[in-house]
Amino acid sequence: GDSVTQMEGPVTLSEEAFLTINCTYTATGYPSLFWYVQYPGEGLQLLLKATKADDKGSNKGFEATYRKETTSFHLEKGSVQVSDSAVYFCALSDRTGNQFYFGTGTSLTVIP
Amino acid sequence: DSGVTQTPKHLITATGQRVTLRCSPRSGDLSVYWYQQSLDQGLQFLIQYYNGEERAKGNILERFSAQQFPDLHSELNLSSLELGDSALYFCASSVGEGRNEQYFGPGTRLTVT
Numbered sequence: 001g002d003s004v005t006q007m008e009g010p011v012t013l014s015e016e017a018f019l020t021i022n023c024t025y026t027a028t029g030y031p032s033l034f035w036y037v038q039y040p041g042e043g044l045q046l047l048l049k050a051t052k053a054d055d056k057g058s059n060k061g062f063e064a065t066y067r068k069e070t071t072s073f074h075l076e077k078g079s080v081q082v083s084d085s086a087v088y089f090c091a092l093s094d095r096t097g098n099q100f101y102f103g104t105g106t107s108l109t110v111i112p
Numbered sequence: 113d114s115g116v117t118q119t120p121k122h123l124i125t126a127t128g129q130r131v132t133l134r135c136s137p138r139s140g141d142l143s144v145y146w147y148q149q150s151l152d153q154g155l156q157f158l159i160q161y162y163n164g165e166e167r168a169k170g171n172i173l174e175r176f177s178a179q180q181f182p183d184l185h186s187e188l189n190l191s192s193l194e195l196g197d198s199a200l201y202f203c204a205s206s207v208g209e210g211r212n213e214q215y216f217g218p219g220t221r222l223t224v225t
Contacts, residue, residue, distance in 0.1 A: 043216035097210020098168035
C-alpha cells in the first residue's frame with residue numbers, strides 16, 4: 001500500500017544552517033504531497049504542498065519539490081532560525097483522496 | 113489558531129470505560145478527519161466524514177466509532193478503553209472530500225489508567 005518514509009531524527013542545527021529533511025513515498029498513481037509542522041503543545045499546521053510532479057511548494061522560506069522519478073519530497077530551508085524548532089511531518093494523500101499517510105515525524109532543534 | 117476546536121483538552125479515565133471526544137470544524141469545511149498520535153505508532157489516520165457521511169477508514173479499531181452531525185461537528189467514541197489507547201487525538205477539517213490541505217485542532221490528550 002501507499003506509505004511515506006522520512007528521515008529519522010532528532011536533528012540539531014545551529015542558527016542559519018542549511019536544513020534538509022528527506023521524505024520518500026510509495027504510492028499508486030499520483031498522490032498529493034504535504035509537509036506539516038507541529039510546534040510544541042500544538043496541532044499540526046500545513047507548511048506547504050504539491051499536487052503534481054515537478055511542483056514546488058514553498059512557505060516561510062521552506063521549499064519542497066515533488067520528484068516523481070525519485071519518489072521524493074525533501075524539505076529544505078536555506079537558513080534556519082530558532083523559531084523553526086518543531087516536529088516536521090511529511091504526508092501523502094492517495095490518488096483517490098480518501099486515504100492519508102503521515103511519516104513518523106522529524107524533530108528539529110535549532111540552537112542559537 | 114486553525115479554527116478547528118476540540119473538547120476536552122485533557123481526559124483521564126480508567127480501563128474499560130467509554131469516552132466521547134468532540135470536534136467542530138472550521139466554518140465552511142465539510143470534511144472532518146480523526147487521527148491518533150502516540151509515541152510508538154506515530155500519527156495514524158482513523159476515519160473521515162464528509163457532510164455527514166463516512167468517506168474513508170484508516171486504522172480505526174472496532175471499539176472506536178465516529179459520526180458527523182448535521183451541524184457538521186463530529187464526535188469520536190472510544191469504548192472498552194485499554195492502556196494502549198492513551199494518546200493524543202486530533203481532529204482536522206478541510207473544504208472538500210480529499211486531496212485538500214487539512215486544518216488541525218489542538219488535540220485531546222487521553223490518558224487511560
